[in-house]
Amino acid sequence: MSLYQLNRCVYDWVRAGEVNSAEGGSGREGFDASAYELSDEERKAFENKDVAAFYQMGLHQVLLNRFARAAGFARDDYRKLLEAFATPEERTGRWQR
Secondary structure (H helix, E strand, O other): OOHHHHHHHHHHHHHHHHHHHHHOOOOOOOOOHHHOOOOHHHHHHHHHOOHHHHHHHOOOHHHHHHHHHHOOOOHHHHHHHHHHHOOOOOOOOHHHO
């Protein structure tokens, strides 16, 4: 797995939409992910905009959030996709020891 390349690809994709959108359109039409050394699994997740797969691969959390927003996921949709990976916190108060 080429995690650096995946992080770079996602960053560049998000950035392409921000920088090139002034010209009209989304600015991502000509983005070429084949310029990055991604594994087949990473490339498939990128093409399918699979946020859960990115999370499992270890994509940086800030990039994951930016990607989800740029890909059009609403905040609630994004949360629902990652709920399956959450672990409940088990806390007790000082008075419960």
